[in-house]
Amino acid sequence: MYKLLIAEDVKTVRDALARSVPWERIGISLLGTAENGEAALARLERETPDLLLTDIGMPKMNGLELIQACKARNPDIRCIILSGLNEFEHARKAISLQVQHYILKPIDPDEIARVFSEVVRDLGRERRRKEELAVAESRLRDELPNLAGALPASEWSGSLKKKRLVEQAIGYIKQNFARGDLALSDVADAVGLSEKYVNLLVKEVTGTTINAWIVRHRLEEAARLLKDPANRIYEICERIGYTDQDYFREVFKKQYGQTPSEYRNSRL
CATH class of the missing domain: 1.10.10.60 (Homeodomain-like)
Incomplete structure (x- = not known):
């Protein structure tokens, strides 16, 4: 299971995201939700999610600032933006932060499930490659030490x-x-x-x-x-x-x- 944290300031949207997407079926464990970037960052001090789903327009700390802070703590975290702000500057900034996907509101549970299924497949392939590489390198160190x-x-x-x-x-x-x-x-x-x-x-x-x-x-x-x-x-x-x-x-x-x-x- 890959761990997911959701940051969204609108409670109805936040609750819908938590309930309407079959996270466990996709292979994701939902750590919880946060109402803004600061609250999400506080969760990161205690937990290490593999995935972040965040809105852009949030009080106290917006989604892009949250992503920057998350990347500074964990460069491997996969970030997906959910936003109604269909503006080029936001999309360009998201690309520069290596955001995996940019999903526009209103939320479509099927689309979100599809996007996260794709991300989970990529994470699985990457994890397997790392494991295979670690095994191969261990064998090389044993067989060719000099x-x-x-x-x-x-x-x-x-x-x-x-x-x-x-x-x-x-x-x-x-x-x-x-x-x-x-x-x-x-x-x-x-x-x-x-x-x-x-x-x-x-x-x-x-x-x-x-x-x-x-x-x-x-x-x-x-x-x-x-x-x-x-x-x-x-x-x-x-x-x-x-x-x-x-x-x-x-x-x-x-x-x-x-x-x-x-x-x-x-x-x-």
């Missing part, structure tokens, strides 16, 4: 499969960082993953995003080339994939605390 890789062991975590995918992604960056048009989409295509997933995977395993890795390799190569006075700075800029020398100077200084010229002069 995995070696291109990065220091302290930077790696997770499964061998993840490690290999990240090695492949970073290897592609090392080979292609000098391309001025190199982008996240190119790295994703190279390893056969979506842009979002490969970026999350690399960040999870190494603590650094794809774009940060691209910048890192470009600047490391720039620092190497700057040690040879025969390499002109504008040529180095082009060789590592940058076309704007001012931008190159700014990024390099941020990384090394010196401009390219200062860095070169300090090593002559």
